[in-house]
Amino acid sequence: MAARPHLRPSAGSTYLHTLQHQRHQALHTSTPLSKNSISIVHPIHHRIRYKKNQLQPAYKDILQTPKWDTQSHLFKPQYTQQSRLEEHYNTTIAPDLLLANFVHNERVIPGRKRQEWDGSSQYHINRPRRAPAGSAVETPDIKQRTFKNIPRLEAIWIHAFVRDAVRVNQERALPTMVMMQQITGKKPRPVYSKATVMTWRLRKNMMVGAKVKIQGPDMYQFFATLVEVVLPRIKEFKGIENTSGDMFGNISFGLDPADVKWFPEVEGNPELWPNLAGLHITLVTSAQTDPEARTMLSAFGLPFVGKERLHNVPSFEALEAIDRKKGIVYNY
Amino acid sequence: MTLRHVPGPLRPHTIGLVGRLVQPARRQGGRSIGTAIAEEITTETGSGLLSSTTSSVAESPASQAFKIMSGLILCRQPIVTPELTPFERAYYNYQSELQKRLMWTFPKWFYYPEGTLAERQYSSVQPTVDGNDRAEFERPDIVFNRDRRSKQEIVFPDRDVERETEESAKIYAKIEPRPRITEADKTNDFRSLERKLDRTLYLLVKKDRQANEWKFPAAEVLNGETLTGAAKRLLLDTGGPGMNTWLVSNTPAAYHHYPYKLEDNEKYDGAKIFYLKSRIFAGTFVPQKGSGIIDYAWLTKDEIPDYIHKGYWASMANALSKQ
Numbered sequence: 001m002a003a004r005p006h007l008r009p010s011a012g013s014t015y016l017h018t019l020q021h022q023r024h025q026a027l028h029t030s031t032p033l034s035k036n037s038i039s040i041v042h043p044i045h046h047r048i049r050y051k052k053n054q055l056q057p058a059y060k061d062i063l064q065t066p067k068w069d070t071q072s073h074l075f076k077p078q079y080t081q082q083s084r085l086e087e088h089y090n091t092t093i094a095p096d097l098l099l100a101n102f103v104h105n106e107r108v109i110p111g112r113k114r115q116e117w118d119g120s121s122q123y124h125i126n127r128p129r130r131a132p133a134g135s136a137v138e139t140p141d142i143k144q145r146t147f148k149n150i151p152r153l154e155a156i157w158i159h160a161f162v163r164d165a166v167r168v169n170q171e172r173a174l175p176t177m178v179m180m181q182q183i184t185g186k187k188p189r190p191v192y193s194k195a196t197v198m199t200w201r202l203r204k205n206m207m208v209g210a211k212v213k214i215q216g217p218d219m220y221q222f223f224a225t226l227v228e229v230v231l232p233r234i235k236e237f238k239g240i241e242n243t244s245g246d247m248f249g250n251i252s253f254g255l256d257p258a259d260v261k262w263f264p265e266v267e268g269n270p271e272l273w274p275n276l277a278g279l280h281i282t283l284v285t286s287a288q289t290d291p292e293a294r295t296m297l298s299a300f301g302l303p304f305v306g307k308e309r310l311h312n313v314p315s316f317e318a319l320e321a322i323d324r325k326k327g328i329v330y331n332y
Numbered sequence: 333m334t335l336r337h338v339p340g341p342l343r344p345h346t347i348g349l350v351g352r353l354v355q356p357a358r359r360q361g362g363r364s365i366g367t368a369i370a371e372e373i374t375t376e377t378g379s380g381l382l383s384s385t386t387s388s389v390a391e392s393p394a395s396q397a398f399k400i401m402s403g404l405i406l407c408r409q410p411i412v413t414p415e416l417t418p419f420e421r422a423y424y425n426y427q428s429e430l431q432k433r434l435m436w437t438f439p440k441w442f443y444y445p446e447g448t449l450a451e452r453q454y455s456s457v458q459p460t461v462d463g464n465d466r467a468e469f470e471r472p473d474i475v476f477n478r479d480r481r482s483k484q485e486i487v488f489p490d491r492d493v494e495r496e497t498e499e500s501a502k503i504y505a506k507i508e509p510r511p512r513i514t515e516a517d518k519t520n521d522f523r524s525l526e527r528k529l530d531r532t533l534y535l536l537v538k539k540d541r542q543a544n545e546w547k548f549p550a551a552e553v554l555n556g557e558t559l560t561g562a563a564k565r566l567l568l569d570t571g572g573p574g575m576n577t578w579l580v581s582n583t584p585a586a587y588h589h590y591p592y593k594l595e596d597n598e599k600y601d602g603a604k605i606f607y608l609k610s611r612i613f614a615g616t617f618v619p620q621k622g623s624g625i626i627d628y629a630w631l632t633k634d635e636i637p638d639y640i641h642k643g644y645w646a647s648m649a650n651a652l653s654k655q
Contacts, residue, residue: 070430077431081424082413091532091655092409099609100581269443 078216085220085300093299094150101145101292109319111139140248142288151249151287151296156219158184159191159211159280166193166200170207176277177210182265184222188212209277226281227301230255230262239305242294249287251297255279398589399600402562403550403607405585405651406535406577406617408630412512414530414655432483437476453489522629525616531632532653535617536639537570538627546629546639548648550605559584563608570623575615585609586651588644607651 037047054063065072112132117124132138143149158180164172173190180188188210196204214222231237240253257276260266266273287293294304416424444451461479463472473480491504516524525533538545551566553559560582567577584606591602619625629639633652637645 075434077427077434079424080428080431082416082420084413087410087413091414091653095653096580096609096611099583099585102581102583104583272442 078218080217083217083220085224086217088300089152093296094152096299097150097292097296098145098147100295101151103145106144107319108144109142111141113138140288149286149288151285151292153219153223153283153296153300154286155213155215155284156222157211157213157280157282157284158188159209159282160277161191161209161280162277164275165208166202166206172275173207173209175273175275179260179266179273179276180210180212180279183225183263184212184214185218186212186214223283223300225263229264230259231302233262234259239303240297242304242306242308245290245293245309247290249285249290249293250282251285251290251293252280252282255281397600399603400553401550401603401605402553402559402566403548403586403588403605404535404563404566405548405607405609405648406567406571406612407609407653408525408533408612410532410655411529415512429483435483437478437480438484438486440476457487457489459485459487522631525612525630527630528632531655533630533632534636534652535571535612536629536631536636537619537625538629539624540626544641544644547644548607549625550607559606559608563610567610570620570625571617572620574618576613578611578613580609580611582608586648588647590643607648609651 036052037049039047053059061071062073067074069075112135114129114132116129117127160176160180162173162176177188177190189212190207191209191211193202193204193206193208196202202208237259240251244253245251255278257278260276260279261270261273266276283293283297285293285296287296291308298304440451440454444454458477461472461474461477463474466472470481478484491500496504512529514524514526514529515521516527521527527533535549536546537549539547549566549570551562551569553562557565560579563579567575586607587605588607589602589604592600617628619628631639633649633654636648636652640648
């Protein structure tokens, strides 16, 4: 069978040949040659899109001014006042956590990693490595606790699923978006369904809720309201379950529609909110394990209840015992 | 007698466990034992072990036996936020004004629906925007009765005084923050826990002696006692039961050691103090009889160097909070 040089360039072909080949191909297709994308590295398959009209000189200042610059049209003043909770964290919580989490002679506890094949079969070559033992995905190492990685509240995700948006009308999700904007001070973005489920009358790309991520002063303001105003007024509330958490320091819990009404912004105008939706709240922390995250959050006044869940993380003593078998002896 | 009380010529660091606690002489480059675990201090090692090592120990150079003590860094956390510096105040003011300038226009139609009484009351008190207010190169940018060149000023309608109840009056009452400078600050009352509200306060106690009168409280770790146990006993014996405290961690936060003068103490060559951090939430420190404490003071980090000597300060300074 004859070679097909126009599809598979010979070994001696150059970059120019490839370009010519592409151009040749393009002439016979409807793909426009003047597509607004460029490639800046050699394999041409990765192209960067740009808007041609933005290349005009008038856009230069706008596009080149970074977001944090007050001259930028995207600038948003955030640090408008002292954050009470953040100050409390800096002066009181952080030094205490550093001391309380300290472990003498601590070392890295390795996470579950993908395993190599033993090479007993020729088919092991180039086969993706085996899944980690006891886990579907790799887990991060638990590093030594130092002053550089004291657990800190990083962000809060708030998500709401509006059932009526599926049952009645997609627009039923909009009041929930407005409500979330009221209580967080940040504009949420809509959540769209990913799949079609006929039994629920759910179609793909329907607006079914909203979500928002808050950080910095907004986050501390929301957290203070939650811990000091909202949660104490919920009659049934006993605390966040200790079983909550994703093992890596992020704690989630939910608020019922009846609980949401205790936010001052909602309580002030109850007639504006005839249908409230519940909220899923995730507290994203930089803690490496859930118990450490809970310790940090409880210092802000968030109560936790129930039995502490113990994860299958090898203890320091267990690791030491393994090393002792290998002949490594620690001398301290 | 426990191994800890073995005097000088013995070299207890050859006895494994105790070696961590009673250190070899500093000249031999012994490591610091900043994190000695309290349980291990109170060793119940049999005398058999002691006698078996004595012979080898006698030949080695002299080492020192230290008294192990448990100390307390009892602190009151800041109650109010730190005072802003002039720069910080200016920065926050600038950012705040900028935020108001860039803020969305108040959605009147949302909070005061059209045609309602509330809307009429609200609209009647709003200032009208001057459409002819032309500065150089600028023209008014008026949207929904707001000139978007500047921040929006909203006036709330006066409340209905006639229909006001006691409860609603309470809600509308102006909040008067209590002063940051308290009575204790004005009278310079070092014994009060209400002084320096924006700083961490640390307890120092004064004993009736010639030198080093002021110290952080400390007590010897007795037989069968842990570091934390000794700290709790110390708190009760010196300050009384009227305090609500919380021990932050079993890990010592600071470590200080000093030699005894030969004529002072025959049993020990010096003392090693492991300071545990504790927080006081309520109650007061009341010096107890028999504790030897004649005075006490709640001090900030800045004030402490005036009370204690330089070497002691060097050991303690890093464990104390700047704010």
